[in-house]
Amino acid sequence: MEQWYPVAWAKDVIDLKPLSITLWDRHCVLFRDRSTGIYVVMDDICPHRAAPLSEGRLYERETDGEKETVLECGYHGWRFNCDGRCVDIPVVPLEKRIPAAADVGVVYATHLSINGLIFMWFGDRLKADESKIPLPKELVQADESERLFYRDSFRYFPISFSTLHENVADPTHVSWAHHGTGRDNRKTVKRSGGVDIVHENLTEGYVHARKYNQDSSKGWSDIFFQTPTAVHYAIKLGDTKSKIFLLSWTVPISWDKSKVFTLFSYLNPPKIVRLVKWFSPRWYEHTITNLVLDGDPGMLQKQYAHLQAVERDGYGSAWKKEYTLASGKWDTSVMKVRQFFDMHGWSMPYATPIPSDARSERILTRVVNDRYENHTRECQACTAALHNFTRGRTAALVGAGVSGAAALFSGIVFAALSIGGAAFAPLPLRLAGFGGTVLCILLLRLAKMLHYFMTLMTYTDIAYDLNHAD
Ligand code: FES
Ligand SMILES: [Fe+2]
The missing domain is CATH 1.10.287 (Helix Hairpins)
Incomplete structure (x- = not known):
């Protein structure tokens, strides 16, 4: 649980506007420190009387010739600097010392990563280890001229973290759930297809699997699962130098709500791909990502509701009773994800006890696929x-x-x-x-x-x- 989690795209953080984010039910406020350019994440609870700081105001002030960004609580105007230190209480005389109890509870470590993806370290900031940020090294280390990022998006799902992970790590559903909107086609799937495990270390939360294309001489897809959020697909295209990365991070928001961040990347892309990207505004790319993602939530929410109705036991054994996994290698990656939660779920939030209001009713697909609520509301490009x-x-x-x-x-x-x-x-x-x-x-x-x-x-x-x- 004490790991790096993506929390927002920098392009969705408006200058001098605090953004409310949630992770494992912990409410935080995110904003950019104008003076340093660093993204700041701290508890979204004012030490005075617990109002949300994300409803407050941000401004820059100058003290002793130095500029600093200050977050002002919207309730009674207490002011906090980017370290969470309370620097001013409007009704208290200036010469009076402000006690440490007036500081914001926790300030988290953050990291601005590829294509402006902001990660936060959920835990003691002194232990934040940037080498653990779940990203493909090959892509991070590639020269800027060799790589192209596109379709940087996100979407909320009204289902648990584990159910969504199981879906994202399962390449075999694509031909059916995304038929007509994705590349794969349900009519051409090979019966012998499936996923091979190349390397696994579930104790460390790492699995490397491989799925061959219909014609194996035309390349393969590598699937990397890296605890607890990342599922990355690296697709080798035949003998070309090009490689496509479909990156996703599944983030737990609350017991029955998750958020997926997605990013497509091309290593050594053909010129035509760069040209298409140049002509594609971000909102347009999001309509394509949402078109593909519309295939999942309606089914996943009902699957999740069923597991909850059978047994409200956190990451536990409901799936063992309710699933009949396919023989062969079709459901290999599903097994690995479930084994991961069997092994580590007990140490995560929501393991036990289960909240009594955990959802077990089905939600209409019409409601689940409300793009305004699950995407547009927080996306600057689509809102505009x-x-x-x-x-x-x-x-x-x-x-x-x-x-x-x-x-x-x-x-x-x-x-x-x-x-x-x-x-x-x-x-x-x-x-x-x-x-x-x-x-x-x-x-x-x-x-x-x-x-x-x-x-x-x-x-x-x-x-x-x-x-x-x-
Ligand atoms: S609750 Fe924040 S200043 Fe009063
Ligand atoms: Fe968008």
Whole structure:
């Protein structure tokens, strides 16, 4: 449990705005120290009367010529520096010494990693060991010119940490759950397929497995599980120098809520991939990631609810009673994840006792796949895109109304002139009628397209439709 956990992408942390994050039910506040550029994570509880500091304000102040970022509690204005030290209590005379009890409880170690992924060390900051950050060394050590990062995203799931881990580490579900939205296809899966274990050390929480492609001469996928969050796929593409990394980190938020961070990376990418990346805004990449991820939560939540209904026993044995694992190597990685939790789950939060309100009811897929709640609300790129699409749609509808009215008005005038015996309508009238009609149709089409984009940020059924199309 005392490990590194990813908590946010730097691009989702707004300057001088505290962000609330949760890990293992521990509420923390995250912000960037403007003076040093370091990301700060501390307990989200004000020592005064326990208000959340993430609802407060951040500002820069200057003392003795030095600038420092200060977090001010929104309730009574106590102020804290980036070390969690209380530096000012507004109602107390300045000369009075502020006791250590007024400092924030815990300040955590953080690390800004590849592509701006912020990790925090959940534990004693003096023991934070950066060599333990779960990242592929090959990618971290590669030269900037050799690697390309794309689709840096995240998503919340209303299920436990262990259930989600089991899903992410299982490559064999992709052909079915993501059929139509991913690369694999349920119609071409080999019966002899599966996963081989290359190396494992479950005591240390490390497994290296390998899955061969349909045609094994065309490369393979290496799967690395590194305790307690990381599942990394490294895909070798035939004889080329290129390699794709599909990185994910599964993070426990609370008993029945988890968050997955995803990052795709290319080592030695073809030029066309760089070009596509250059043209792809972040919100667009997120719509693709969400399209793929829409295939899982509806099923996973119901699977999780069933295990909870059978036996509320933490990471324990419900799965042993309820699962009939496939023979051969199909479910190898599922076994490894479950063995890991059998071995280490007792030392993690939520092992026992189980919270009495642990969920065992099914949640509608419509609710589980609410993209606004599970992604957009915390994503700066998608929030901005949704805002712009909403405004654009309103403008397009207003424009369509005005141009439609102009066309209608010119039509009425034209009809009146015809009744009055005029042979031809004046040119401006004809132009207004024709132009207004065309513009109205175009703007209505634009409004429809923007509405479609808005559904990609909120809720859409297209993953289900693609998956069930053939
Ligand atoms: S609760 Fe934070 S200043 Fe009072
Ligand atoms: Fe997004």
